[in-house]
Amino acid sequence: MRKGMGKRDMLAHDNRMVDEVCPSIFLLRKTHGSNVYLIQDTELFLIDAGFPLDAKKISNAVSQFGTHVCMVATHYHLDHVGSMKMLSENFGWGIAAHEDDALVMEGKIPYEIFEMEPLKRLYYRLLAPLYKYEFVTVDSKLIDGDFMDVIEGLKVIHIPGHTEGSIALYSESRKILFSGDTLRCEKGILEGPPPKFNTNIEQAYKSIREKLLDLDFETLLPGHGVPILKNARKEVVRMLRES
Numbered sequence: 001m002r003k004g005m006g007k008r009d010m011l012a013h014d015n016r017m018v019d020e021v022c023p024s025i026f027l028l029r030k031t032h033g034s035n036v037y038l039i040q041d042t043e044l045f046l047i048d049a050g051f052p053l054d055a056k057k058i059s060n061a062v063s064q065f066g067t068h069v070c071m072v073a074t075h076y077h078l079d080h081v082g083s084m085k086m087l088s089e090n091f092g093w094g095i096a097a098h099e100d101d102a103l104v105m106e107g108k109i110p111y112e113i114f115e116m117e118p119l120k121r122l123y124y125r126l127l128a129p130l131y132k133y134e135f136v137t138v139d140s141k142l143i144d145g146d147f148m149d150v151i152e153g154l155k156v157i158h159i160p161g162h163t164e165g166s167i168a169l170y171s172e173s174r175k176i177l178f179s180g181d182t183l184r185c186e187k188g189i190l191e192g193p194p195p196k197f198n199t200n201i202e203q204a205y206k207s208i209r210e211k212l213l214d215l216d217f218e219t220l221l222p223g224h225g226v227p228i229l230k231n232a233r234k235e236v237v238r239m240l241r242e243s
Contacts, residue, residue, distance in 0.1 A: 033079035055083035074180025101165030161204025185225035
């Protein structure tokens with residue numbers, strides 16, 4: 001692990017609800033769950049959607065852009081897809097996810113339950129109505145190698161391990177990688193997926209080494225923590241060497 005990613009210069013959007021981390025790519029401020037990225041193009045792409053608590057904030061931010069919305073889940077965990085049901089029902093926004101994780105999101109296979117510390121387990125039990133997992137219909141079931149027609153092409157990279165259907169999204173022309181939870185940069189520390197919440201932690205690191213390091217990227221936009229806007233691939237190589 002490596003400290004010192006530091007604060008990154010970001011352009012504040014006029015409505016102060018988002019920061020423009022790269023041209024046409026915005027990060028929603030102060031979400032309760034995952035990072036939520038908005039890509040402004042002919043239609044608006046929303047990458048991940050936080051907890052259910054984030055739905056109102058997301059809808060308010062999106063209303064400033066005024067374009068059709070497609071929501072893309074990097075994986076099925078509640079802190080990334082929690083508001084998708086409400087947003088889909090209220091506004092008709094489409095949902096895309098890898099075909100393996102779509103099975104969980106649609107309730108066709110069980111949501112995996114992980115062990116938690118007693119205090120955290122009590123916290124979620126008390127606030128269960130705010131963190132309820134609601135099944136959704138996944139309109140577009142993605143596979144490895146699919147392309148989305150946004151910011152000159154965004155490629156789906158299947159990176160199983162954190163979940164069976166975890167994906168990264170990669171722009172070759174702009175050298176940008178959205179990594180979900182397979183790579184995170186919380187408190188300025190670059191690291192892999194959270195150790196306790198994985199289908200297969202060894203497979204997750206294999207995916208990093210064999211899938212993500214094959215890509216040429218300068219910018220890393222993780223599912224949690226601060227974006228890394230320069231030399232991101234080199235930092236991932238360093239992280240793997242030091243971990």
